[in-house]
Amino acid sequence: MSTSALKDSVLSHLKYSLGKDPEHATTYDWRVALSLAARDRIVDPWFESTRATYRADAKRVYYLSMEFLIGRLLEDALVNTGVYDDAKAVFDDLGLNFGEILHDEPDAALGNGGLGRLAACFLESLSTLGIPAMGYGIRYEHGLFRQRFEGGRQVEEAEDWLTQEHVWEFERPEAAFEIGFGGQVYENGGRAVWRPQEAVIAQAFDTPVVGWKGEWANTLRLWGALPKTVLDLQRFNAGDYAAAAEPEALARTISRVLYPDDTTEEGKHLRLKQEYFFTAASLRDLIRRFEAEHDDLRDLPKRVAIQLNDTHPAIAGPELVRILHDERGMEFETAMEIARGCLNYTNHTLLPEALERWSDGLMGYLLPRHLQLIERIDTAHQTQHPGIAIREHGEVKMGELSFIMANRVNGVSALHSDLMKVTVFKDLHDMHPDRIVNQTNGVTPRRWLRTCNPRLSGLITDAIGDGWIKDAERLSELEPHVNDAGFLDRFVQAKRENKVDLGQWIAESMGISVDPDAMFDVQIKRIHEYKRQHLNILETIALWQEMRDNPNGDWTPRVKIFGGKAAPGYVFAKEIIYLINSVASVINNDPVTSKWLKVVYPANYNVTLAERLIPAANLSEQISTAGKEASGTGNMKFALNGALTIGTLDGANVEIREHVGADNFFLFGMTAEEVMERRTVEGHAWDAISKDPRLARAVDALRNGTFAGGDHDRFRGIADNISGPDYFLVASDFSDYWRASREVDQAFRDTGHWARMAALNTARSGWFSSDRTIRSYASEIWDALPSKPLRNIAAE
Numbered sequence: 001m002s003t004s005a006l007k008d009s010v011l012s013h014l015k016y017s018l019g020k021d022p023e024h025a026t027t028y029d030w031r032v033a034l035s036l037a038a039r040d041r042i043v044d045p046w047f048e049s050t051r052a053t054y055r056a057d058a059k060r061v062y063y064l065s066m067e068f069l070i071g072r073l074l075e076d077a078l079v080n081t082g083v084y085d086d087a088k089a090v091f092d093d094l095g096l097n098f099g100e101i102l103h104d105e106p107d108a109a110l111g112n113g114g115l116g117r118l119a120a121c122f123l124e125s126l127s128t129l130g131i132p133a134m135g136y137g138i139r140y141e142h143g144l145f146r147q148r149f150e151g152g153r154q155v156e157e158a159e160d161w162l163t164q165e166h167v168w169e170f171e172r173p174e175a176a177f178e179i180g181f182g183g184q185v186y187e188n189g190g191r192a193v194w195r196p197q198e199a200v201i202a203q204a205f206d207t208p209v210v211g212w213k214g215e216w217a218n219t220l221r222l223w224g225a226l227p228k229t230v231l232d233l234q235r236f237n238a239g240d241y242a243a244a245a246e247p248e249a250l251a252r253t254i255s256r257v258l259y260p261d262d263t264t265e266e267g268k269h270l271r272l273k274q275e276y277f278f279t280a281a282s283l284r285d286l287i288r289r290f291e292a293e294h295d296d297l298r299d300l301p302k303r304v305a306i307q308l309n310d311t312h313p314a315i316a317g318p319e320l321v322r323i324l325h326d327e328r329g330m331e332f333e334t335a336m337e338i339a340r341g342c343l344n345y346t347n348h349t350l351l352p353e354a355l356e357r358w359s360d361g362l363m364g365y366l367l368p369r370h371l372q373l374i375e376r377i378d379t380a381h382q383t384q385h386p387g388i389a390i391r392e393h394g395e396v397k398m399g400e401l402s403f404i405m406a407n408r409v410n411g412v413s414a415l416h417s418d419l420m421k422v423t424v425f426k427d428l429h430d431m432h433p434d435r436i437v438n439q440t441n442g443v444t445p446r447r448w449l450r451t452c453n454p455r456l457s458g459l460i461t462d463a464i465g466d467g468w469i470k471d472a473e474r475l476s477e478l479e480p481h482v483n484d485a486g487f488l489d490r491f492v493q494a495k496r497e498n499k500v501d502l503g504q505w506i507a508e509s510m511g512i513s514v515d516p517d518a519m520f521d522v523q524i525k526r527i528h529e530y531k532r533q534h535l536n537i538l539e540t541i542a543l544w545q546e547m548r549d550n551p552n553g554d555w556t557p558r559v560k561i562f563g564g565k566a567a568p569g570y571v572f573a574k575e576i577i578y579l580i581n582s583v584a585s586v587i588n589n590d591p592v593t594s595k596w597l598k599v600v601y602p603a604n605y606n607v608t609l610a611e612r613l614i615p616a617a618n619l620s621e622q623i624s625t626a627g628k629e630a631s632g633t634g635n636m637k638f639a640l641n642g643a644l645t646i647g648t649l650d651g652a653n654v655e656i657r658e659h660v661g662a663d664n665f666f667l668f669g670m671t672a673e674e675v676m677e678r679r680t681v682e683g684h685a686w687d688a689i690s691k692d693p694r695l696a697r698a699v700d701a702l703r704n705g706t707f708a709g710g711d712h713d714r715f716r717g718i719a720d721n722i723s724g725p726d727y728f729l730v731a732s733d734f735s736d737y738w739r740a741s742r743e744v745d746q747a748f749r750d751t752g753h754w755a756r757m758a759a760l761n762t763a764r765s766g767w768f769s770s771d772r773t774i775r776s777y778a779s780e781i782w783d784a785l786p787s788k789p790l791r792n793i794a795a796e
């Protein structure tokens with residue numbers, strides 16, 4: 001692939017696809033032209049992958065997920081197809097700013113956080129490994145809301161990524177299915193027949209996802225909802241224009257918005273519709289594909305593995321049984337067996353409030369036949385295994401339903417999988433001791449190191465070659481280099497340059513100046529009580545108070561960086577945001593401490609911002625209450641990029657610490673077991689506060705108006721929570737967090753030693769590649785084999 005061929009392709013798209021003269025082309029035009037040129041290079045391997053899959057009659061993996069947090073696609077596509085340098089040369093040659101063109105792309109935020117990002121990393125790894133797979137989800141018109149701060153408070157705005165043409169997708173009008181809701185169940189010749197009352201059309205939109213070196217591309221197929229009839233012409237002709245447009249508006253609502261939270265009560269009805277809509281369309285699609293090549297549906301489990309990403313697609317169980325039993329006339333037991341042979345379920349949370357339940361009333365109203373089948377599944381299971389019910393207190397428990405319908409159930413870190421067995425699924429695990437397996441999460445090293453951190457990845461490739469990009473465990477070959485002063489110098493230099501870049505961006509976008517030699521201490525993730533951003537900000541307050549007490553002290557300079565959105569209805573999380581911003585505005589304007597301490601909270605945390613912040617981080621904050629974070633994947637991205645972790649023994653932190661070594665990890669806090677015990681201690685928070693004067697003073701600052709212009713009430717809610725119920729044990733973990741933070745300060749001053757620890761984090765984090773996770777799903781859950789790589793574009 002030569003630079004001039006790419007240039008011709010870009011110019012040709014500019015002219016013939018966009019109808020633009022180069023002289024009048026905008027950044028948008030150039031970006032779209034480049035994207036189309038890049039897309040052209042993916043289409044052939046994409047077709048080839050599909051043909052190879054058909055030829056081999058290979059088993060396919062279907063990943064059903066309500067969310068795909070894919071972020072931008074252009075840079076990833078250029079890197080994976082090996083034309084990044086050519087593209088840069090083309091734009092340098094044209095005298096255009098390449099970085100600006102890449103940054104013009106909207107961030108596709110079709111997910112809330114870790115769960116959706118995991119799905120996106122998995123798709124990329126499935127393609128890199130050459131496993132035939134398809135991601136199925138919803139083509140939301142509006143992804144996750146855009147966050148702004150107004151006077152320090154979060155304001156949500158509609159995300160409108162689809163107002164511009166989404167250049168990566170191909171619309172598939174021929175891949176469309178009618179999806180029904182409501183209505184009645186009739187009997188006809190001993191068979192149940194469901195007659196839905198309303199129906200919409202699910203139409204496919206395909207985005208190719210290309211793997212490393214462009215050798216294989218799988219498909220992300222997102223369903224958009226369309227009306228069956230676009231316009232009610234009778235009403236239109238009668239002059240009732242609003243009513244005439246109703247069917248269209250109603251249908252489109254289904255794929256209009258991503259739910260910003262999976263724990264709210266609002267919009268239950270629509271949410272269940274969304275879940276059934278994309279699950280039913282996906283099942284019909286995969287059965288149609290199967291039947292194009294095979295004639296016996298009993299062979300489905302040999303050719304199809306379906307992964308349910310959380311319980312959102314759990315209706316797949318009863319729906320598959322309904323298709324096989326009601327529509328295809330199979331015995332109920334056979335239908336059950338086949339469905340179970342295909343389905344697997346990933347659990348993502350132990351928080352009871354986040355486990356989905358639907359009322360019988362709603363389920364019976366929207367999906368009357370499914371409710372009957374769930375009852376039957378429940379009865380069948382209880383006959384063999386008395387003591388556990390899918391339906392309870394007038395509700396359907398989707399976790400139990402998923403478990404019972406699944407061949408394999410997995411947790412997402414070793415600790416999480418172990419806890420599942422003794423908490424949420426204890427009874428089911430006792431009945432089915434072989435069903436739960438662990439699959440520790442991972443992240444793709446292409447996006448999360450190779451692409452987002454070109455300086456570090458260049459240095460790594462110089463040292464050990466580029467084999468690590470598709471086999472991240474080869475990062476261990478860096479180990480001998482960490483004793484080489486020259487290598488460490490370059491390692492430190494790469495990190496420093498990333499920090500300078502970030503510092504410039506912070507100065508330009510936020511007007512805050514930060515010192516690139518200060519420690520960049522980063523906590524970026526959804527704002528949630530269990531993730532404990534309030535523990536971090538409390539420590540910040542205490543540190544600031546000590547600095548003011550001792551202005552001649554020899555303090556280690558820190559920039560505390562926060563990022564994250566709160567669900568719009570999550571009042572406490574929004575108060576935490578308000579507090580962080582309020583603390584920032586006081587501390588950043590304090591002339592006494594400003595050379596040591598800054599607090600920076602850029603708005604609208606998303607994949608793009610993560611890609612900007614992580615390469616520049618020295619310290620990664622992973623401080624959730626032990627037992628609450630299922631895995632975390634942010635923690636892995638940081639370690640891979642040479643940041644040290646300060647963290648609790650929670651989720652995958654446990655395994656990160658095992659891999660990077662306890663000496664290269666700052667551990668603090670109670671274990672999951674100690675957490676459960678501590679909660680039973682009456683007045684645990686008050687007890688902790690009375691024993692730690694630093695903590696007492698920091699909490700007091702929330703009450704005395706220090707960060708609220710004298711208003712004593714503004715942060716009373718947070719203060720009362722921390723000193724009262726404190727379910728997430730902020731107070732009880734504070735003293736140890738403080739101790740560990742001061743150890744971090746000390747360690748950071750020994751720059752040579754810190755660099756060595758940081759480099760060891762990179763060298764030992766290869767195991768956290770999502771390639772390793774996917775290989776493990778393939779062998780332990782899906783029984784799916786990688787297909788042979790077809791060709792190598794980069795070598796052509």
Ligand SMILES: *Cc1c(COP(=O)(O)O)cnc(C)c1O
Nearest residue numbers: 113114525606607610632633634
């Ligand atoms: C990786 C990632 C997450 C998950 O972060 P955690 O720290 O594991 O919660 C959330 N949002 C975005 C944008 C990410 O890239």
